[in-house]
Every structure is written in C-alpha cells, then in structure tokens.
Amino acid sequence: MANRVIAWIDRRFPFSSFIKHELTEYPTPRNLSYWWNFGFLAGFMLVLQIASGVFLAMHYKPDIRLAFDSVQYIMREVNYGWLLRDLHAVGASAFFIVIYIHMARTLYYGSYRAPRELLWWSGQILLLLLMATAFMGYLLPWGQMSYWGAQVITSLFRATPWVGDELVMWLRGDYVVSDATLNRFFALHYLVPFLIAGMVFIHLVALHAVKSSNPSGINLADKDNIPFHPYFTSKDFYGLGVFLMVFCAFVFFAPEFFIATNNNVPADPLRTPPHIEPEWYFLPFYAILRAIPDTLGGVAAMAMSILVFAVMPYLDRSRLPGGARYRPFYRLLFYVFIVDVAVLSYVGTYPPTPILVSVGRVATFVYFTLFLLLPFVSKKEEAWLRARGLPPELEALLAGENDKTGGGK
C-alpha cells in the first residue's frame, strides 16, 4: 500500500528521487569529524525554537501592561508553560553556541574558501537574521534588561547621518521604546524565523552544489565519499543525543542561568538599572562598541566586526588546502582570535572602568588587526611551508588532487 502511494506521488512529484539524491545517497566525505555535526544541530535548534515559540505565542500578550505578567502566567499557570518558556529561553543561548561553534569550525578548517563563498555568505546572512530575531525576542518579557537593551540597541541607529533621529523614532514608533515597539518586535520576532527557514533552504542548496568540506580541505575522490544515510544520519543523531543531554541539563536544572536577574523586574522607562549588559552572545560586539569613544565610530566598528567575516575568502590568500591543521601561522591567528573574543566578552560583561576600557580597546585593535594581517600571513606562510617542504601527508593529498584534475575528471 505504502509503495503504491509513493509510486502515485512519484509520477507527479519527484519525491523518491529527491530523497535519494539529497539525503540517502547524498555523497559525504568519510572523514568528517564531530565538528561537522553543528550544522545539523543548528537546524534542530531552529525547529525547536519555532515549535516552542508558536506555542508560547498562544499565551503571550504583546502589550506593555500585560506582557510581563503574561510571561509569569505562562510560567505558573499554563500546562507545561514553564517547559515551553525554558526551552525557548535556553534554546536561544544554545542556538548561538551551536552557530558560533559551526562558524569556528568553518574558520579553523578554511571551509569558507572557494568554491564555498556563497555557502559562507548565506551563513553570514543567517547569522544576522538570527541576531535580529534574538534581539527582538529579548524585548518580549518586558523586564528591565529587555527594555534597556532595546533602548540602547535602537539608539545605535541614531548614529545614522542626517536621518538618525527620524529613523530611531520610526523603529520605535514613539519617542522611546514603548507599546508600539513591543507590538512590532513581537510581529517581527514571529516573522523572521520563517525568513531564516527560507535562507536555510538556500544555504542547503548551496551546500549540496559544492558538497561538504572536510578536515583535509581538498575535494575528495568519489571513492572517499560515503552515502549520507545511514552513516551521517546516525552520526548526527548520536551528536544530537549528546547535545540534548547538556541542553536539557540547563533547561531542567539551571533555566535561569542565561537569564539576567534584572529581567525579573518589570520594565521602568524612567530608571536604567545600575548595570546593564546584553545577552552573552552579543558581548564581544558590545565590547567593541564601547571601545570606540565616538558614537558613529563605535557603531561602525561593531557592524564591521560582524561583516568582516564576509571577506574571509579574499583575505586568506594561501592556496594550500586544508585549514589550520596544516598551517601553523594560520592556526596561531585562529587561537589568538578565539582568546581575543573571550577577552572582549569578559570586558563586555563589566561596567566600563578605565582599566577595562583600555583592555577593551587593545582587544578591539587585536580583533581587526588579525583580519588585516591575514593576507600577508597566509601568503608568507605558504611560501615558507613550500620552501620547507610540505608534510608528507599534505604532499600526498596535493598530489592526489593534481592527479585527479590531470586525469580530466
């Protein structure tokens, strides 16, 4: 019966061939490590966030007189409301952890390089959409941190030349963050995840055109690819199980871990809390914003700190395949970058004391310098490595690649 139904569909819609081509028989490099698990985990988080979010929206009220209490109502009265809310709130942080690891893997293994530029850029757009969604969602509980976070971030647009004030008023629909702002943020917070889902589709189309990168960094011969199913479906689901253990530990035992204490106080437009800080996933960028002693400069630096990833395919001028594994200087830059981001996060957490401001400025300088150094470092590194003789395994891989192209494949 099932076969007949599928056959009926297949005559009218390429169902079986699509599944076969894009999922079960989709050729995947056999040497993928667990670092290649995080794309799947990001997809899982998107589904979980949309699902929990849709059910939360059935009880939430986007009105400044009701919003804060409706979240408390969800937590206390709605059946399993606490679970939906904690899944969604912890889920936001988990989503960013997964995405940042996914990006770090791309940087470490050089997966952004040709021919994967469009794949990388569609991911960059996904990051910006995710940040916008997270930012707007954070206003909805209407706590003090929600309110002042939104107030500060919408004020960033005041730095726009000429039309800054009008633009900020347009974004808020009022002179300050208000009921109009809450309502539209709710509407957009519901909308953008579906744009993300559409963009994920484009991301996957790009992925399936160029196929997955792999730790060796070269395009593997056909014999080195294995079907996605069952090898990587099982690997991805195993990774999901491990991830869910950690995720559920937070959801059930430390749901408040990622929630600022101040956000348990209803928003007060006349009083800023003595210390405000953004959610942890915005801290490095927030520290960069604070490091520049000029509003427009700070906003520009913050925007650049995210957009600069887009030019990675052009900044990295090394022609050697593979990521940091075969490239000692690139590896050094990578680890300095990771440490620098950690320092910026630390600086962003605390009130701006003179010492921390100086540390933040140095870390901001290092952040951009790493990107600016990359073209020279990668060029010199390649020359140095070639002069020194490449590691035998890399020589072998390179030779294999030359054979393949020479073989007219």
Place this chain on the structure above:
Amino acid sequence: MQTGRSRSKGISKMTERDKVDPERRDFLINTTAILGAVGAAGACWPFISSMNPTSAVKSEAVTEVGLQGIAPGAVHTVAWRGEPVFIFHRNQDEIAAMEQSNGGKDPQPDAARVKHADWLVVVGICTHLGCVPNKTGQGWLCPCHGSIYDNSGRVLSGPAPRNLAVPPYSFVADDKIVIG
C-alpha cells in the same frame, strides 16, 4: 503574429507595421519598468508610514510640573513624551561652580542651559545610546557606557557626543513649569 488580412494573401510578408523596432521596444520596456518600480515603491509608503508614531502619541507632548515640593539638592524626574526629564533644584555652590565652567566636549555656558539658575531642566537620556544617567555629587553618570555629565548636564567625558538636551519649557508661575 499574423493578421487575418495577411493570411488571406497566402504568403506572409513582413509589413512595415510588423517590423520590430528595437528602440521603441526598449523604450516601452524601460518606461514600464520604471513606472512599475515607482508604483511599487509608492505602495510601500503606507506600510513604512504605519510604523511612525501616531498623532495621539505626538500630541501627548506637554507636561506640567509643580516645583514647590522639590527641595534644594533634589532631582525630580517626570515623564515627557515617555522620556524622563530631570528637574534639578541646584544650590548656590553648584550654581557658582557651573557658571565658572564651560563644560567639556560640547562647551556651552551654564546661562544658555537654564531659564532660572536654581532650576536645571534637562532630558534625562544619555546622548550616547539612550540610557538614563544616575545622579552623583558632581552631576550624572550613565550606567551603560560611563559618560559623565556635570551639574549643568554638560558632558565631561565618556562616549556621549553632546550635552543632555534642554527640552522646550517655560515658567508659567514661579513654582510651575510646562514642558513641551
């Protein structure tokens, strides 16, 4: 495309009418595209405009404040257009100190910022990114990014580019002001 008339002649022959004129065709395509784009952009306007403050929000822009209860040294905060406005009753030392300085990054004499030297009325929104500064002995300190203002609301240090704004207001009596 053949008209019935040309078909009746048996052999279709391109007449002057049927000939494609590429320039004419480009002109038509371009003008249609431009008109369509302008129309689409115009159709976006109602949606964009709907996000602006409504006239009801704009019309709530007048706040009346009695000053009698505000002791010297105290700051009273009122809401004007939803924004906090600081009404600071300054003492003689503070006035004297403020009249001697010109502020910092955005120099301005104290006299240009007050209507009556005892009363400083400023919008309590940091000109950097919109937080509400907290009162200190020397003036105000913004908790968000550390901008420091003096007792005339003038920025002394930090990322804020301008002094705290002075809202439009007037004394309608000795102990009453109207903001807006």
